[in-house]
Amino acid sequence: MSLDDKNGLETLYGVHRADIRRFLIARIGNAADADDVLQELWLKAQNLQAGPIDNGRAYLYRMAQNLVVDRLREKQRRMERERRWSDHTTDFAAAGVEPADRSQTxxxxxxxxxxxxxxxxxxxxxxxxxxxxxxxxxxxxxxxxxxxxxxxxxxxxxxxxxxxxxxxxxxxxxx
The missing domain is CATH 1.10.10.10 (Winged helix-like DNA-binding domain superfamily/Winged helix DNA-binding domain)
Known part of the structure; x- marks a missing residue:
């Protein structure tokens, strides 16, 4: 099946939404995050430039998988950034307390x-x-x-x- 307009992809999204959601929950492990990715997928499907798509279902699943990978990469970048930051601000007196300014008075x-x-x-x-x-x-x-x-x-x-x-x-x- 060839999809030449975005309405066809949006229709396929509606048909396969529940299956894609299960797929995302299995990949992410969290229903709320899966719903966020699903929403992002919907927005991308709506804003997609029209063009020939041979297998719309496979295309949607690939888009979903790519969004999961993007989120994972962002999470890893954030964790690395936070690790570097925490390496410079260790020895907090209590959780949630801003680190003391270690510069000399x-x-x-x-x-x-x-x-x-x-x-x-x-x-x-x-x-x-x-x-x-x-x-x-x-x-x-x-x-x-x-x-x-x-x-x-x-x-x-x-x-x-x-x-x-x-x-x-x-x-x-x-x-």
Whole structure:
């Protein structure tokens, strides 16, 4: 049977509506969602451009299946979007509570800047050998052996300089 006008497809929709609904319920698993897809199918059938359709029933079933696949893909995209969002907003105090703004307050930023300034000042006031050893080891990431080679001292000397630096910095930052 060839359908050349949309009235033929709408008529077939009316004839096979109950069967298509059962088909959709079996695919989706939810009668309410199946009814939504069925409504969407009706709208698509009405707005379809006229053209030859050899098997109208098969065409309607294919349209229905395509709508189910579209919904499944959209659901997967939504779930992925929500998963990414929830990865950034974990640790809610209670369900349904908006996540707290984790950015620093102005006061916290000022305190952090003051701490950094105090640390920079404390490092610059270290004894010369301890400062050089500390900067090479902690800031540049060199091992004690590499620091020793660069400064021309023993590894034990580097360890002593580091102990002096750490003791001095702890005392300076606690005040």
């Amino acid at each position: 102005a006061e916290e930023e000022i305190l952090a800047r003051e701490e950094v300034a105090a640390l920079v000042s404390a490092i610059s006031n270290l004894p010369d050998g301890a400062r050089k050893a500390f900067e090479l080891h902690k800031l540049e990431g060199l091992s004690h052996a590499e620091v020793a080679a660069q400064l021309g001292i023993s590894k034990s000397g580097v360890e002593k300089h580091m102990a002096v630096a750490m003791k001095y910095l702890r005392r300076a930052l606690q005040d």
